[in-house]
Amino acid sequence: MKACILEAPHTYNIKDIPVPEPKDGEVLLRVLTASICVNDVRDYNGDNNFSYPHIGGHEYSAVVEKLGPNVNENLIHVGDHVINDTTDECGICDDCKFGNENICDEFTKGPAYFNSNGYSGFFGFSEYVVVKASHIYIYPKETPSDIAALTEPLACVINSIQRTPIKMGDDVVVLGSGAMGLLHVLCAKQQGARVIVSEVNPERAAFARQLGADVTINPMEADAVEQIKKLTHGRGANVVFNTTAIPAVAAQAIEMTAKTGSCNMFSSIHPNDPILVNAGRIHSNEIYVTGTQNGTRETYRRALNCICKSIIDVRPLISRVYKPEDIVEALEYAASPESYKVLIEFSK
């Protein structure tokens, strides 16, 4: 099978490698379309920790090609169109037992990250991938594979949206309008909020308004906290989502949250420098500060439902589609400010 193999930072090779065999409780999938995540770009740049050689791609749609032994044939059939929850939780630790499998620590120590006798990674950037049957979600064949490939990012955003109570008429601030920021805009609009986006790039701000943002502010023109206070009669925003990786912006996110409001650190922070927080204000204003990582079992299903039922239209986020051979060009375009989601089509 054809696979895009990251051999070292900035070194991709397209190779022909054996198709993996599904073992007990596993299924073999043929990848239809993979989507590039900001994490794939960080992998390419050598900014993440994993073993080489590596086959990335954790956002993808696929077709069931073969069932391994002991897979429930009543529920999964060859030819089913599926997406896969790539979080390989251990099922044993307390996080897993309490239903927080999306933050299981064992996952990032496992073979997806460190594989001494083979390829690390999620294999969305290869023609075939073997996954656990319990991790797949079947979707209707009429749903196009390109939008289905965006289930994972939407599942992460729905996890973020569901963690913060948005009420009708609330002011919601989304910091940053990359693909993840825009998915927050689309979801928050569905909750009946006025959505304010903070974005430095004027073209990206215009696109956020096109997708439904009510107001955009430019944090380079004036202090972002002051601008949000001005727009909300001094109260701040009821809900703030930080989709940027910048520590100073994380601090501002908390500062612009209104009394009894919620602030979610959606993005990972790079570099993860500690920030100064006004703990007294969090106390006296009863502000809720939280974080979310990955999608959960539930939010994957909800994301797929939203895409298949056309509740959330993710299509405008697709900037370009590339062939697997052009993965380097695709990653470079994905890293540029002109793009949102960049896809790699493996098969139809």
Ligand SMILES: [Zn+2]
């Ligand atoms: Zn992702």
Ligand SMILES: [Zn+2]
């Ligand atoms: Zn676990």
